[in-house]
Structures are given as structure tokens and as C-alpha cells.
Amino acid sequence: MEADADLFRALGDATRRTILDELTERDGQTLFEICGRLTVRHGLSSSRQAISQHLAVLEQAGLVRTRRQGRYKFHHIDTSPLRSIVERWPVHGEDPNP
Amino acid sequence: MEADADLFRALGDATRRTILDELTERDGQTLFEICGRLTVRHGLSSSRQAISQHLAVLEQAGLVRTRRQGRYKFHHIDTSPLRSIVERWPVHGEDPNP
């Protein structure tokens, strides 16, 4: 079995990538916050359950970490798994800026 | 429409990722070479047509560039599209080595 299978599977969906964009812009959102901002700011109207399942996939891939507080569940992005991608297939001009 | 949709779609399949591993190790292989080495060295027995379709997806994503020479077609890896991933979601400790 491949190690990063969950990572690439998580990145394979456009909605999940947009969720990562949202969490990059504003980290630590709840499920309902993400739903609202995805609809308003990104134009995609997905149901709450759909987003919830997407977040579960992202969490399994290690790209999202959660923190419970009362009845709220905050979602935080973690981009560190992405490093394994460029480590696996090295990009030649790694650092463009001097 | 998203820009890097083809890129993430290409990376979403385990066989295609193994093809990138193969081309990283030995660049400029033909279709039949890739088929043989995937079978022997990686244990996955995919048909020639399957690998051909995988290479087409990788080429459409910009991860593989081809060069025809007579009846041979050599495949070269191009990892530069991967840079857009870490640019989109910046990794905090970007450069581990000083």
C-alpha cells in the first residue's frame, strides 16, 4: 500500500481544494462557516453533509486538524503533508527567489 | 473552471504516480520500457493500453513531455507544474536546509 494515497485522494477533488483555499484565507472555521463562505464567495452550493464528508477526507489525509470546543468544531489547515510531494519528485529550480 | 484540475486529476491515480517514480529514476523511456519496468520492478501488471492512457493523462497535465524519434516515442518527466501546489497552499517551513 502506498503511503500518501489518502493525500492525493484528498487533493483530487475540486471542492476539497477550494476548502483548503478558504482555510488558507481564514483558518479555524466551523463547518457552517465553511458552508456559508463556499456558497457566497466561491459560488458552489454544496450541502452541509457533503462538506462534512469532504472535511473528513481532508482530515484523514492530514491536511486538516480539528479542535472541539463546546458544540463547535474548528478546522485548521496543515500544509506540511504537501512537502512529501516535492520531495518525491524534486522540482529542478526549487527556490525561484534569490 | 479551475486551472490545475488536470494536474490534480493526474496525481490522483497510484499507477500514474508510480510512472512518475519510474521516470524520475530513468528519464526518457518508451511506452514498452515503462510497461516492462513497472511489471518487473513495481509488481503491477497493467496492460500496454492502460499505461498509454495514463501517459496521455500525465502529458495533458504537463507532467510528462514526449519526443518522437522514428517509431519510438520517448517520455520525459517535467516536475515544474508541482510548484503551483506549494505556491497555492504555502508550507510554513518551506526550505529545511540552510
Add this chain to the structure above:
DNA sequence: GTTATAGGCAAGTGCCCGCTTGCCTGTCAA
């Protein structure tokens, strides 16, 4: 306690995608 809010669980469905199958095109050696 009662109601509203935030989130979870599980079964069912439709569709995309990887793979096969079969046949065709083009290049090189005999």
C-alpha cells in the same frame, strides 16, 4: 424541560474513470 443550533451516521443513487477489447496506422528489417 423545551427548543434551536452544530454536527454525526448510514444507506441509496448516479456518474465519472480506469481498464479491457478489438482493430488500425506508421516505421524498420528481411
Add this chain to the structure above:
DNA sequence: TTGACAGGCAAGCGGGCACTTGCCTATAAC
């Protein structure tokens, strides 16, 4: 010219995945 070799094209099939639907749990406000 004929055969073998390297690769391409297109239709069909099956499984996985995203999404819905319906109901349930838990925390907080009233």
C-alpha cells in the same frame, strides 16, 4: 514486399466516489 515491432483510436464494462436523504446525538439558549 512482407512481416514484426511501437504506438494509437474508440467503444463497452465495472467499481469507486461524490452527493443526497433521513434520522440521530449533543451542547447551549429560553
